[in-house]
Amino acid sequence: MAVSLTDINFQARADLSVTHTSVMPVSTLDHIVVTAPNLKSGVEWVRATLGATPELGGMHPRMGTHNCLLSLGNQTYLEVIAPDPNAPKPDRPRWFELDSLERDSPPRLAAWIARTTDIEATVAACSEPLGVVAPMNRGELNWLITVTDDGALPLSGIAPILIEWHTPTHPSEKMRDSGCRLLRLELRHPEAERVESLLLSIGLEGKVDVIPLPAGSAPCLSASIQTAQGTRTLSVV
Secondary structure: OOEEHHHHHHHHHHHHHHHOOOOOOOEEEEEEEEEOOOHHHHHHHHHHHHOOOOEEEEEEOOOOEEEEEEEOOOOOEEEEEEEOOOOOOOOOOOHHHHHHOOOOOOOEEEEEEEEOOOHHHHHHHOOOOOOEEEEEEEOOEEEEEEEOOOOOOHHHHOOOEEEEEOOOOOHHHHOOOOOOEEEEEEEEEOOHHHHHHHHHHOOEEOOEEEEEOOOOOOOEEEEEEEEOOEEEEEOEO
């Protein structure tokens, strides 16, 4: 059974307000991330699934990666990210577990990003370790983001990566309208209560459901996206 965050957040905030005077963190689903060994395979998978082609984004010099982007409406988007073959090898592991991919690894929906206006406070409040806060840039864009020292995805990608944008407007506002809209993001995990506690601790708001899995099952993400051809699902190949 899916667990909706709307009712949980309302009750949790009501309960916490009785005993705490500090303001709870608030975070919102910002974007979803498809990883691939190269941009071509990732973009083609998205195009074949959604009928829309991500546009070129840019390079992340510190991580040795580059990306393509697809607007999903309402300050939300999809990112395809891969190692940049033309960039120097970074002096640290690449993010999003990209160093673990083989040349023939299939693209997959691997991670999601939640934005907040106070990343330090949100990291401190989070019930799961998300890594350290690091400055990042791509072209004229600047932001703070949580990264792990070894490049691993927190809670196998079920926990969000946090971002605090330092831009006048949200980056998605400069993307062309793809006609696609994110309907729901499902976080599938055998420890559903642990995931729910995590989301409550960061005050997550948005189209996110927690789906319990049988013990021993591999966690995964699944995104339902409205397209011109109807509702499509992104998860794993």
